[in-house]
Amino acid sequence: MDETAITMRGVRAGYGATTVLHDITARVPRARVTALVGHNGSGKSTLLGVLAGALAPTAGTVERSGDRRPALVLQHTDVPAAMPMTVRDAVAMGRWADRGWWRPLTRGDRAVIADCMDRVGVAGLARRQLGELSGGQYQRVLIAQGLAQRSDLLLLDEPGAGLDRESRRRILGIFDDLVADGVTIVHATHDADAAERADHRLPLKEGRLLAGEPALERAQR
Numbered sequence: 001m002d003e004t005a006i007t008m009r010g011v012r013a014g015y016g017a018t019t020v021l022h023d024i025t026a027r028v029p030r031a032r033v034t035a036l037v038g039h040n041g042s043g044k045s046t047l048l049g050v051l052a053g054a055l056a057p058t059a060g061t062v063e064r065s066g067d068r069r070p071a072l073v074l075q076h077t078d079v080p081a082a083m084p085m086t087v088r089d090a091v092a093m094g095r096w097a098d099r100g101w102w103r104p105l106t107r108g109d110r111a112v113i114a115d116c117m118d119r120v121g122v123a124g125l126a127r128r129q130l131g132e133l134s135g136g137q138y139q140r141v142l143i144a145q146g147l148a149q150r151s152d153l154l155l156l157d158e159p160g161a162g163l164d165r166e167s168r169r170r171i172l173g174i175f176d177d178l179v180a181d182g183v184t185i186v187h188a189t190h191d192a193d194a195a196e197r198a199d200h201r202l203p204l205k206e207g208r209l210l211a212g213e214p215a216l217e218r219a220q221r
């Protein structure tokens, strides 16, 4: 089995005439946790956008080994908590990418939704409104929504932002479980604990990759 989920070679990307990422060459190991680390504005979110396929590189290549679309998990602080929607409905939105939002859910979809809620520990909250959740619960719902896309690559932009230590640790525990099931995780983080616990780190500074650890060597340790 291929040990590499993503290979980037000489990637340059940015917005309009502004180049943010310069000459990124790196590998993301399959079924491991990779942390994107760096100061504010170093290019972590931009790199996630490139990995998600939402932002096209202006030079270089990005090769993904899986055939499923990556799932980009939103940050709980980016979604209005007052949205009138239950936890189950929010997770069900993860099925839209495959089925279209207008089609009724099949029994198979409902099984996927139940399984994803279970995996992140929100099954007991299925009927609750999003606005009634804590930040940590809400973030886990968004991870379940990403999982419901049935992707083998989850991309998360600071999933621990604004959460207490216990909630952040719980999310890292979920990452470990997902990786054990073969999911590749890439997350941007400012949390030293989260960076330390990752299998692999890609340190960014001003849009350039600092010399990091060789992905595969560390992943195989």
Ligand SMILES: Nc1ncnc2c1ncn2[C@@H]1O[C@H](COP(=O)(O)OP(=O)(O)OP(=O)(O)O)[C@@H](O)[C@H]1O
Residues within 6 Å of the ligand: 015, 018, 020, 038, 039, 040, 041, 042, 043, 044, 045, 046, 047, 188
């Ligand atoms: N949509 C955009 N249009 C123009 N410039 C952008 C856009 N998004 C980000 N930038 C710029 O790209 C650079 C990198 O931003 P990015 O959000 O990727 O960094 P980051 O490491 O994720 O930062 P943070 O930790 O603050 O989230 C910054 O200079 C930012 O101002």
